[in-house]
Amino acid sequence: MNSLILQTTTRYLLPLLLLFSIFLFGRGHNEPGGGFVAGLVAAAPFALYSIAFGAREARRVLRIDPRWFIGFGLLVALTAGLLGVLLGRPFFSGVWTYLVVPGLGPIDLGTPMLFDLGVYVGVFGVTLTIIFAMEEAD
Amino acid sequence: MLLAAIGSGFVMALLAPGLTRRLGRAAGWVFAILPVTLTLLFAGAWSAAADGAPITTTLAWVPELGLSLSFRADGLSLLFALLITGIGALVVLYGGSYLHGDRDLGRFYSWLFVFMAAMLGVALADNLLLLFVFWELTSLSSYMLIGFGHDRAPARQAALQALLITGGGGLALLAGLVLLGVGAGTFEISALLGQGAAARIDPLYVPAVGLILVGAFTKSAQFPFHFWLPNAMEAPTPISAYLHSATMVKAGVYLLLRLSPALGGTELWTLVVGGVGATTMVLGAVLALAQTDLKRLLAYSTVSALGLLTLLIGIGTPRALEAAVVFLLAHALYKGALFLVAGILDHETGTRDITRLGGLWRGLPITAAAAGGAALSMAGLPPLFGFISKELAYEAALAGPGGPALIAVVVIAGIGFVVVAAQVGLAPFWGRRPTDEGVAHAHEPGVSLWLGPMILSLASLGAGVFAGAVGGWVGPAVASATGTPVTVRLALWHGLNPALWLSLLTLAVGGLLFAARRPIRNGLSRLNPVLGADLGFQAGLGGLNAVAQAQTRFFQNGYLRFYLLMVVATTILLVGGTLVSQIGVGWPLDVLDVQAHEVVFGGLILVAALVAITSRSRLSAIAALGAAGFGVSLIYLWYGAPDLAMTQFLIESLTVILFVLVFYHLPHFTRLSSPGARARDIVIALLAGGLMTALVLTVLAVPLFPSISGYYGAVSAAEAHGRNVVNVILVDFRGLDTLGEITVLGIAATGVYALLKLHPRNPAVGPVYDSARSEDGS
Numbered sequence: 001m002n003s004l005i006l007q008t009t010t011r012y013l014l015p016l017l018l019l020f021s022i023f024l025f026g027r028g029h030n031e032p033g034g035g036f037v038a039g040l041v042a043a044a045p046f047a048l049y050s051i052a053f054g055a056r057e058a059r060r061v062l063r064i065d066p067r068w069f070i071g072f073g074l075l076v077a078l079t080a081g082l083l084g085v086l087l088g089r090p091f092f093s094g095v096w097t098y099l100v101v102p103g104l105g106p107i108d109l110g111t112p113m114l115f116d117l118g119v120y121v122g123v124f125g126v127t128l129t130i131i132f133a134m135e136e137a138d
Numbered sequence: 139m140l141l142a143a144i145g146s147g148f149v150m151a152l153l154a155p156g157l158t159r160r161l162g163r164a165a166g167w168v169f170a171i172l173p174v175t176l177t178l179l180f181a182g183a184w185s186a187a188a189d190g191a192p193i194t195t196t197l198a199w200v201p202e203l204g205l206s207l208s209f210r211a212d213g214l215s216l217l218f219a220l221l222i223t224g225i226g227a228l229v230v231l232y233g234g235s236y237l238h239g240d241r242d243l244g245r246f247y248s249w250l251f252v253f254m255a256a257m258l259g260v261a262l263a264d265n266l267l268l269l270f271v272f273w274e275l276t277s278l279s280s281y282m283l284i285g286f287g288h289d290r291a292p293a294r295q296a297a298l299q300a301l302l303i304t305g306g307g308g309l310a311l312l313a314g315l316v317l318l319g320v321g322a323g324t325f326e327i328s329a330l331l332g333q334g335a336a337a338r339i340d341p342l343y344v345p346a347v348g349l350i351l352v353g354a355f356t357k358s359a360q361f362p363f364h365f366w367l368p369n370a371m372e373a374p375t376p377i378s379a380y381l382h383s384a385t386m387v388k389a390g391v392y393l394l395l396r397l398s399p400a401l402g403g404t405e406l407w408t409l410v411v412g413g414v415g416a417t418t419m420v421l422g423a424v425l426a427l428a429q430t431d432l433k434r435l436l437a438y439s440t441v442s443a444l445g446l447l448t449l450l451i452g453i454g455t456p457r458a459l460e461a462a463v464v465f466l467l468a469h470a471l472y473k474g475a476l477f478l479v480a481g482i483l484d485h486e487t488g489t490r491d492i493t494r495l496g497g498l499w500r501g502l503p504i505t506a507a508a509a510g511g512a513a514l515s516m517a518g519l520p521p522l523f524g525f526i527s528k529e530l531a532y533e534a535a536l537a538g539p540g541g542p543a544l545i546a547v548v549v550i551a552g553i554g555f556v557v558v559a560a561q562v563g564l565a566p567f568w569g570r571r572p573t574d575e576g577v578a579h580a581h582e583p584g585v586s587l588w589l590g591p592m593i594l595s596l597a598s599l600g601a602g603v604f605a606g607a608v609g610g611w612v613g614p615a616v617a618s619a620t621g622t623p624v625t626v627r628l629a630l631w632h633g634l635n636p637a638l639w640l641s642l643l644t645l646a647v648g649g650l651l652f653a654a655r656r657p658i659r660n661g662l663s664r665l666n667p668v669l670g671a672d673l674g675f676q677a678g679l680g681g682l683n684a685v686a687q688a689q690t691r692f693f694q695n696g697y698l699r700f701y702l703l704m705v706v707a708t709t710i711l712l713v714g715g716t717l718v719s720q721i722g723v724g725w726p727l728d729v730l731d732v733q734a735h736e737v738v739f740g741g742l743i744l745v746a747a748l749v750a751i752t753s754r755s756r757l758s759a760i761a762a763l764g765a766a767g768f769g770v771s772l773i774y775l776w777y778g779a780p781d782l783a784m785t786q787f788l789i790e791s792l793t794v795i796l797f798v799l800v801f802y803h804l805p806h807f808t809r810l811s812s813p814g815a816r817a818r819d820i821v822i823a824l825l826a827g828g829l830m831t832a833l834v835l836t837v838l839a840v841p842l843f844p845s846i847s848g849y850y851g852a853v854s855a856a857e858a859h860g861r862n863v864v865n866v867i868l869v870d871f872r873g874l875d876t877l878g879e880i881t882v883l884g885i886a887a888t889g890v891y892a893l894l895k896l897h898p899r900n901p902a903v904g905p906v907y908d909s910a911r912s913e914d915g916s
Contacts, residue, residue, distance in 0.1 A: 029860035032780040040788040112870040126887040
């Protein structure tokens, strides 16, 4: 598909959508958002990119094979579940701490957020693995 | 110490392939160091066991399951351990020469050591579940070793058969051991045996014993599972000598001996164990007469010997158990030797056909001597150990509960041993030399081949001559089997008692049958294929495959629409059936109390759905489906679930992108289904929609459980540090579910990737690629 409009738009949308996905991910615990939807939003510009420029170009921009994200996401999510076990609590117990950022006050940090990061990365990888594979099938 | 002894075998298994390459010819000698060391260690542990204070080791493994790494080296365990390591050392040495130059020799040693360690585990385990783990490991290593020559189809088939039978029996055994452990309240064998007769009056006794017996019978090749053992002769001969004669096939016998103080002595035990043992014993003795292959001849006589052991355990008197333990030792010594001799003959002459062998004593004098000793022990001639064990078996039968019938079957087995011993251990070495070039010029093999059978033969002789000492030595083993301390007195001369007359009768009839072996063989070999349970097994396996293929062809026909139809129809049947019969369809009263905007949303979805199913263009159908999805998202949004709405919007958008990508590859839109099929699909679709409607209405009308949303709302911010309850549920409250879901997503993506990227680009692969054909048209 050689559409100048789509190609130009995609170039600008890519950073914007990525920023938006990070925003969605960051607010997910307290406002609508979260890892799943953020992963989809992050995958969308790359999907557009692969339609506009071809999967080969999209892979080049992404640099890493999306299949790696699937494994990495699952690993992160599993690690989040296991951290509680290391402290002698049941699998998937939430472990929380907080970080004091000057000017912002304390920010809660916990294994559920790490888990959400795993979901984010995993969903991103799953979506792009499927889309790229379909794009490349002849 | 016991843990290290078992662990060392597994470590050796890991090192063996690399070491084999380095050591070359010396591999057998070097590898034999480990089993020899272990033999000395176990011999050193003997006095502790004899004093009634056996060495034990316990290490918790999975305490919740009652599974612990507990080992106990009492008399019976040590007798087995010594057989395993002692004969193991000889087999390791022998195997290096026998398979010299084989490129898989490293793998051979690896699995041999796995087996040795696992078998030691079976013998020494003091925990029922631990014993089972090692038991399965022996089946697995046996599978790998029978199939060692994996480029030959018969070896693969025999390996698979042995695995299926022993593995299937293993499943029964596991169930039986669990029942036994649950009934007794402990999985520790020593604790179980300490409870005395408690297990015999437990309500679980009958099922537990039945299942355990199936496990023991499959492993020890008892009727009707006996046929895998002769087929297992596809294994290299040292393996046949070790696993399929001296040790592994006796695991079932070991288990029966081990548990007989707790489980034996009942009428059920005596009838089943004794009956199966007697049947196997006679069957093996008769079928052996039909064989011309040295190894199969020995295998059938091993089946017969295992039957005799089982029968003696079934009789269960202290004298019978003593006879069983002594015979077990005698059999391991002479049968191991004869198998190794058969291997030498095969190695040096290139044939195992007894009709082509003869007069070999000139070429192989040392082997002839070793074979002669073992054969005389097997035939039960004094002063060899086999004579003593046979006398004990006859005495046990004479004093046993079975009367003349019991005595007769034991004598039949004894006669069978005489005939087989003469055919394997004597006939190939004496008599006329055949004209066959290879046989006539055969010569003595190297020391590493003849050393094993020679040592075993000398052991048969030594144990017979020094019977008194051996008696004291097997005493603790017999005590483990009877459950009470016993004194075993063994002697060559028991006086002119009935057993001696039976022995003379056995020898006389055996000699006659040996003289008439050719006509008997011809007669039996016509009968053998009919009697073989092997045929039943093959038929069963074939039937299983046929059923699997038929149901695969039906269910996995490659049409996605058929799969969807099946999934939806099954759901309708199961869920709908349950709903109507168990709960009934509910009807909440306020269901008609609809608002205007709800009508708009519902109308939007309905119109979109109608467009989707009537459209003649794929793109408009997909767009309409997307519109229906957006309508659902609007409902989410309206009722305060922005997360769901947002996700749904994104999913709908991505779905449309995916479909556009897929359309590119599809042929033109055509109607493939007949009017009849369409009518069927309409009915199924309406039923599915109706079911979902009924389900939702029922859920609203019948509050099965109190709602949990209040709880989540209350604790979400307080305990889970998040105000977005939906997200907190996803990542915290129900994080495990989410982990499962993203795992499924990952698997699905991998599957899509594999289908698209790795398919062989071959139009003949299957109906999947034959998209122009219709399921109704063909």
